Amino acid sequence: MNIAFSPCPNDTFVFHAWVHGLIPGAPNLDVTYADIDITNGLAASGNGPEALKISYAALPWVLSEYALLPCGGALGRGCGPLVLTKNSAADAQEPSVLSGRSVxxxxxxxxxxxxxxxxxxxNVPGGVGNIVVMPFHEIMPAVRDGAIDAGLVIHEARFTYPTYGLSMLTDLGNWWESDTGLPIPLGAIVARRSLDLQAIAGWTRASVEYAWAHPEASREYVLSHAQEMSHEVAQAHIGLYVNEFTADLGDDGYAAVAALLGRAAQEGLVPEVDLALLR
Structure with missing residues (x-):
């Protein structure tokens, strides 16, 4: 079976057992390792792989072809994206510093x-200025060097941004959780609706459970794809993004996805979604 997911530690940790033939009855996986922006595009292209990891933000464009699986993805608490600036810690507390600025x-x-x-x-009076899309590993250096006013960062940047001399303006995860009481929907595992979705979900969940039962088994595989990340940072990454929602979205998980996509549709950021297609 063809699958695409990122080389980030949470994805390689989750799928290690299945990739290495350790899940009884599961088909062999032909893996494409790609940044989530690429997998979002693959899913939307109409000829993407049979299963893949995408951003929940990309779901509205692909739900007619792909179904959301109830496991394998990334939701959580205390793991949200950060908005960073080069301002001093005191100055960086005011969202108004982003008014008309490049992000x-x-x-x-x-x-x-x-x-x-x-x-x-x-929170930002008059709104932000120019939005610049760039690879996430280039964002913190660009803010540090003054090429951009602020940066939106994800993943391991949560742990490394102080080394760039940057300050946190806001933790969007904390904001979302306090505003909604729900976890943050980050990455979704989807599979083509024409496939046996129950079986794929079962194999995915079995791979998650194997990873938890044998946490050291995936270490070499995880680090080989972790872009020179230290073992400690990789473990912190896994600890944040692989949790109870990875095994089963549950009611809170589905409510979080519905809230995110519903609010985004109201702001005109994504198409409206038929919530019945989420389950």
Whole structure:
């Protein structure tokens, strides 16, 4: 079976067992490792792989062809995207510093971007200025060097931004959780509706459970794809993004997805979604 997911530690940790033939009855996987912005495009192209990891923000464009699986993805608490500036910590506490300013984002079809736009609509007087899309690993250097006024960062940047001399303006995860009481929907696992979705979900969940039962088994595989990330940072990454929602979205998970996409549709950021297609 063809599948595409990112080389990030949470994805390689989750799928290690299935990729290595450790899930009884599961088909062999032919894996494409790609940044989520690329997998979003693959899903929307109409000829993407049979299963893939995409941003929840990309779901409205692909739900007719792909179904959301109830497991394998990334939702959570305390793991939201950050908005960073080069200002001092004291100055960086005021959202008004972004009024009319340039902001770098990793994608315009990402949960991070939707959360940023929803937060800015409530908190930035007059709105932000220019939005610049750039690879996420280039964002912090660009803010540090003054090429951009602020940056929206994800993943391991949560742990490394102080080394660039940057300050956190806001934690969008904290904002979302306090505003909604719900976890943050980040990455979704989807599969073509023409396939046996129950079986794919079962194999995915079994791979998650194997990863938890044998946490050291995936270490070499995870680090080989972790872009020179240290073992400690990789483990922190996994600890944030692989949790109970990875095993089962549950009612809170589905409510979080519906809230995100519903609010984003009201702001004109995504097409309206038939919520019945989420389950």
């Amino acid at each position: 770098a984002v990793p994608s315009e079809r990402s949960t991070a971007y939707l959360l940023f736009r929803l937060w800015a609509a409530q």
